[in-house]
Amino acid sequence: MLWPIDLIVLTFVIVTAVAAISVRDLLGTAILFSVYSFMMCLLWAVMGAVDVAFTEASVGAGVSTVFFVAAVFSTSRRTKD
Amino acid sequence: MTEIISLVVAKYNYWLYIILMMIGLYAMIAKNNLIKKLVGMNIFQTAIILFYVSTGYKTGATIPIIKNAHGGHGVEAAVIHAADYINPLPHVLMLTAIVVSVATFGVAMALCVRIYQRYQTLEEDELRMRLSEK
């Protein structure tokens, strides 16, 4: 594995994680969270954990985001921080 | 100097995982919005999963699916070298952990919806105010 790819993706993961918890709109958080999961999935695919990457792509980036949006839909998208 | 560089190269991955975990933990403790806390929880859990998955990684090995598995039995089956394949065990453990984390996430979302139905807010300070009013 090329180490720069790993490092770049890992940096993206950290940046999206920080962004997801600091954005002031819960729908934005939902999307950034999905991006975060997808980056994580890429990282695992790079590391050779294909099954885990597949699961994360379908669960983390897919279904969890849908649950998230559904929950925001039935509550509110307002957040103070 | 070279020692430090080799230490950094060998360990920086672990350090970054720990930074990620701490981001999640901080969000869980310090954020005010319940759903933000949930996001922090998920980041914390995925960082742990990342830590596990990386323990299985071996330089110079490929994904844990045996090639030519149906080519033959007996003599040929013994040719599999453990060094050629990535350790499958952490992957298995983490599949379970991902499932557990999504289940927890679903239950937590349901709880958030229940709380919102009752109090019309998800901010922790407002909830505390509503509780002390009663």
Added chain:
Amino acid sequence: MNNYPAILIIAPLLGAFFAGLAVWIQERLAYPIALISLGLSTFASVNVLMAVIANGPVHYRMAGWAPPMGIEYRIDLLNAMVLVLVSSIAFLNLLASYKNVEQETHDRAASFYVAYLLFVVGLLGVVATGDLFNLYVLIEITSLTSYTLVALGDRDRGPLASLNYLFVGVIGASFYLLGVGYIYIITGSLNMVDVAGILPDLPGSSTVLVGFILCLLGVWIKMALFPLHVWLPNGYTYAPTAFSRVVAPLMTKVMVYVMIRLMITVFGLDYVFVKLHLSEAVVWLGTIAIVFGGVMALSQKNLKKMLTYIIICEIGYMVGGAWLGNELGMTGAILHIVNDALMTFALFLAVGNIVYKIKDVDYPNLSGLFGKMPWTMAGFVLAAFSIIGVPPTCGFFSKWYLILGAFEAGAYHFAAALLISSLICAVLFFKVFEICFFAPEGNGHSHDHSHGHGDQVIVMDEAPVASLVTLAIVSLALILVGVYSGTIVNTIILPFLR
């Protein structure tokens, strides 16, 4: 039959899914299915205990694979004892709580039983398993069901208490998982016995130390040791009666069991007490937990909440006793797992009966209870005496071992805390007795019947018969376990420790 260790877990699991089908097909079937499967499980666990006492540890290989590859159930004396405790308490509680479930969650009672069974499956699995990761999965099942069931209680506060519980619980479970990860990466194994064989070859490794402390922290969060206890009082107070009756006696005690298992089987007492210099600090933590729990219990105005603080206090006993570093202390801690589970179960059974009749158990509402519910209060008084530590009841004996252990280790502060907490409990319970004994004055419900005249007009209004019978059985067990505590120590605990 050599399949008892599997039946122990599988019977309630199958029961849960059949009850899950019954939710949609014929709701009334859910309760009998739950009762039968838990009965089977109790039967199997008693059989396992007999087999272990007769022939030594029982091994059961799941899927037939040899231990380090597959998952193995390894049941020795300690496991077997706790298994019997868990399955019988869960069974008895189900017997007692039919009416309470009907009253509190009438439109989803069938689903309640499904979740209840899964909760018990998780606890039984945690106790029986010999694999570190399997333990994590089972802890998560118990936690997930308890978050759900806690939220079903009080309509206003329940979900909020449950969400707090969820956040803290997830942090605890994640710490445990991370600790297992550190151990796995340095040993390459997940089986407890296998790990225990590898760890002595790694002296002074910082990774093992961090792994151990992370696992301990995770378990401490789950068992609500003093600074990490914030989730417990609200969670247990606002849970529905039928569930708080089983979660209060079992959840924390099972976690104490996990701690003792980690200390003895996985890391070894030698590593824990000789190489690490933590024991003093942890005993102090236990001492503070005892005093804090007692003081907070004194300041409560609600019976159920007061009892939850007593649980925190009792956790201090067990953690402190286990970390004293001598055989007496460990014996006391293990014996106290059994005794405390029984005492707490009796107390919560009685409180459940009271809640069934008067919704709110704030102190002012309790007046006149001795006249109204004499049998329930008799059980309550006996359990309270046991908590205080009055000799014929079982609470006295484990406390005795703990105090002896504290003197042997020179931890006089711990012994002092034990005595002080007995005193505090005595004050607490006599305060409750006083309120319950005297009839309400002027206000309250009796006003309507008697115009404030006093006690003789109070009508006896007891809880359902099933609850009373269960309470009687548990009260009997309190005394029997007390009388035969020497036998328990000699046949189960001491052979296990040596």
Added chain:
Amino acid sequence: MKLLGFIIVCLTGIFLLYGTSDLPDWGDPNSPASLHLSNHYIEKAVAETEVPNLVTAVLADYRGFDTMFETAVVFTAGLACFLLLRDFKPKQDRYYRHVPTGVVLHFKDKARQLRVGTEFESVDKDWVPSDMVIKTVCRILIPFIQIYALYVVAHGDFSPGGGFQGGVIFGSSFILLAISYNLKTLMKRVSEKFLGIFSAVGVLIYVGIGVIAMIMGGNFLDYSTLAPLVPVDPGHIRALGMLGVEIGVGIAVMAAMAIIYINIVSQGRHDEGL
């Protein structure tokens, strides 16, 4: 709270970093984690189970007991959402749209009902005209998603995938139907009872295979004892057992995901939602 949180986080972080100093180097092929157990799995799994995907072999066979509880966790999540959110009281307000004219009628009285048919359709409170493009694309896409999900379940022995992933994909096809049309369309196709029963049946298949193995005289979940029941090559029986188990997982996960989504999005009333 923020400062306190920051201090706790820093302390934990430093503590964890201290633990890494003794860890083997990242990607080191000779670390204990990749020697002790993993070598056995890699070298023996194909001979013992005939499944080339090692992850599936370990997941469904060596550690099949874990996976059973993992499925139980998913079932629990579905059950939890049902228990927490399900609201059996029908709503007071109902909206009907007159299809030819587009007029929306608002009923506040519970007793009065309109026959839903070609003339009137019942709609959500925030009704938006359905988009032809989205509807058509989803209608074409959904069967393919479902076929793909079945493929993922069935092919888990040879390639990445398995019951859990397949189940999630199948469940998300239901969710797509609910999003592109509306929740009522989904509830007409798959009823709550169907989902509830299937989530339990899926796990029962898993536990049932284990119990059958126990009845046949082996240990719980020991697939090799199933050989007399199935007329195949006895060496292949473990792979077949794993397939059966994965199907159970897939069914349970599919139903549980749909239950969670439906309950969260409609706040337990199952009438309208995203």
